[in-house]
Amino acid sequence: MQLREASSTNSTEAVTARLRELILRGALPQGERVTESGLASLLQVSRTPIRLALATLQQEELVEGAPNRGFRVRRFTLEDLREIIEVRATLEGMAARLAAEKGMSQQQEDTLVRCIDELEELIASGACDHATFQRFSEINIAFHATITEIAANAALTRSLERTTNLPFRSAPMLYVLPRDEALMAMSESQRDHKRLLDAIRQCQGARAEFLMREHALIPLAKAALLIEHMDAALTIPAAADGTF
Amino acid sequence: MQLREASSTNSTEAVTARLRELILRGALPQGERVTESGLASLLQVSRTPIRLALATLQQEELVEGAPNRGFRVRRFTLEDLREIIEVRATLEGMAARLAAEKGMSQQQEDTLVRCIDELEELIASGACDHATFQRFSEINIAFHATITEIAANAALTRSLERTTNLPFRSAPMLYVLPRDEALMAMSESQRDHKRLLDAIRQCQGARAEFLMREHALIPLAKAALLIEHMDAALTIPAAADGTF
DNA sequence: AGTGTTTGAATTGCATGCAATCATATGTCA
DNA sequence: TGACATATGATTGCATGCAATTCAAACACT
Numbered sequence: 001m002q003l004r005e006a007s008s009t010n011s012t013e014a015v016t017a018r019l020r021e022l023i024l025r026g027a028l029p030q031g032e033r034v035t036e037s038g039l040a041s042l043l044q045v046s047r048t049p050i051r052l053a054l055a056t057l058q059q060e061e062l063v064e065g066a067p068n069r070g071f072r073v074r075r076f077t078l079e080d081l082r083e084i085i086e087v088r089a090t091l092e093g094m095a096a097r098l099a100a101e102k103g104m105s106q107q108q109e110d111t112l113v114r115c116i117d118e119l120e121e122l123i124a125s126g127a128c129d130h131a132t133f134q135r136f137s138e139i140n141i142a143f144h145a146t147i148t149e150i151a152a153n154a155a156l157t158r159s160l161e162r163t164t165n166l167p168f169r170s171a172p173m174l175y176v177l178p179r180d181e182a183l184m185a186m187s188e189s190q191r192d193h194k195r196l197l198d199a200i201r202q203c204q205g206a207r208a209e210f211l212m213r214e215h216a217l218i219p220l221a222k223a224a225l226l227i228e229h230m231d232a233a234l235t236i237p238a239a240a241d242g243t244f
Numbered sequence: 245m246q247l248r249e250a251s252s253t254n255s256t257e258a259v260t261a262r263l264r265e266l267i268l269r270g271a272l273p274q275g276e277r278v279t280e281s282g283l284a285s286l287l288q289v290s291r292t293p294i295r296l297a298l299a300t301l302q303q304e305e306l307v308e309g310a311p312n313r314g315f316r317v318r319r320f321t322l323e324d325l326r327e328i329i330e331v332r333a334t335l336e337g338m339a340a341r342l343a344a345e346k347g348m349s350q351q352q353e354d355t356l357v358r359c360i361d362e363l364e365e366l367i368a369s370g371a372c373d374h375a376t377f378q379r380f381s382e383i384n385i386a387f388h389a390t391i392t393e394i395a396a397n398a399a400l401t402r403s404l405e406r407t408t409n410l411p412f413r414s415a416p417m418l419y420v421l422p423r424d425e426a427l428m429a430m431s432e433s434q435r436d437h438k439r440l441l442d443a444i445r446q447c448q449g450a451r452a453e454f455l456m457r458e459h460a461l462i463p464l465a466k467a468a469l470l471i472e473h474m475d476a477a478l479t480i481p482a483a484a485d486g487t488f
Numbered sequence: 489a490g491t492g493t494t495t496g497a498a499t500t501g502c503a504t505g506c507a508a509t510c511a512t513a514t515g516t517c518a
Numbered sequence: 519t520g521a522c523a524t525a526t527g528a529t530t531g532c533a534t535g536c537a538a539t540t541c542a543a544a545c546a547c548t
Contacts, residue, residue, distance in 0.1 A: 069541085
């Protein structure tokens with residue numbers, strides 16, 4: 001899912017996307033100090049596009065910077081994740097409510113149904129490997145994106161996009177769980193999806209809202225595991241603690 | 245209310261704040277094309293800080309830019325305002341709920357009470373002039389900021405800040421109303437404030453949430469008036485607004 | 489030894505030059 | 519006369535140089 005419009009030949013956009021990926025995938029350890037010249041030589045461009053990109057990522061809160069003192073990769077605490085997930089749940093709930101209130105086109109309904117069917121197959125297959133989780137995540141994202149589309153509120157869509165860029169989102173949640181719990185999580189998730197579709201079909205705004213809120217809070221319970229997982233991935237001693 | 249941390253001697257920050265002000269105050273007409281060199285000579289700096297500032301304002305959606313084709317001041321339609329206000333209402337509702345659920349310190353409660361008392365005086369005075377509206381707006385903002393503080397969710401605070409930067413927010417709403425309607429609006433607003441405080445005191449999360457949601461939707465009814473007012477204001481050739 | 493000061497390397501912040509891109513106006517041909 | 523191609527001017531995008539600031543280590547001093 002592209003966040004911005006079509007990727008131009010533009011170097012700044014490319015650098016921004018590249019850096020975002022590096023951070024989100026954990027290639028740049030949290031808390032790591034990044035210098036303009038360092039990134040410039042890493043990505044083979046001059047400091048100018050780097051500078052622009054860092055300003056953008058600062059707005060996205062993926063890096064934090066102090067004036068005259070450069071930037072460092074943001075460190076997400078457990079509390080940060082909790083807060084972001086809560087905001088996200090509220091916004092997703094709003095999307096579900098709007099979707100129920102405004103109603104959906106036949107095509108949109110078909111899309112939701114298709115997502116649910118495909119998830120159903122996936123779960124029924126009993127598979128529990130990397131590819132399955134990946135696929136689950138993709139369909140899940142598509143389902144939510146469709147509801148957001150039905151909600152038809154551009155400001156809401158933007159706000160949601162802004163709370164989306166977390167390191168290790170969604171799919172990785174499943175990796176850190178034992179097999180049976182992963183299967184259980186997918187089943188519960190799927191049950192929510194069905195209820196959501198039902199609520200939206202019947203224009204039950206409040207029900208849709210609170211179903212979605214709860215649904216979007218699922219990651220909350222596993223946030224601690226995620227943090228551990230992240231820290232484990234960051235075995236490299238991120239230059240001691242805070243410094244600033 | 246400062247959006248960023250303390251203003252440094254930094255030129256880019258200054259330019260960003262300056263441009264933001266120009267746009268929010270309507271000195272730069274909506275839809276106006278802005279060139280880097282134009283702004284550079286206007287603000288007496290080189291293109292570099294302008295460039296950074298525009299990138300920031302683009303993230304804030306105050307300007308929109310196409311690659312290789314520069315930027316223009318964003319044009320807010322009635323629909324845009326409606327959508328933003330709805331998102332804002334949802335987020336403010338969340339803040340109120342969290343505030344009720346988490347509870348407030350004595351000092352925070354005192355602040356809320358003081359806001360309410362001061363608003364009460366203001367309304368009782370029956371005054372209906374520029375200064376009154378200004379003061380009303382200030383106290384109102386303080387009231388909401390305090391609730392957001394009580395909610396104690398940094399991600400939520402950030403999301404709210406991001407939906408705050410609208411041209412002509414809050415206070416100007418009152419200017420465009422006839423005297424009796426303005427007084428009525430302030431009274432209704434005040435009644436909501438009292439109920440909100442009561443709900444938060446009693447830890448009634450759901451009640452607080454929906455009271456706040458409705459409360460934050462008040463501007464919705466007047467959005468059309470706002471748009472008219474904005475368009476009217478833009479017939480004046482901008483430079484008149486003091487500044488330069 | 490501990491604290492305050494100074495000096496220097498590293499880095500950011502800003503200005504400017506140049507190439508690439510886009511918009512507009514001009515010219516050519518059917 | 520109209521449509522297409524071309525050329526020119528303006529503007530953006532990027533690279534680089536230089537001044538200003540910061541951080542850290544060495545030094546002097548109490």
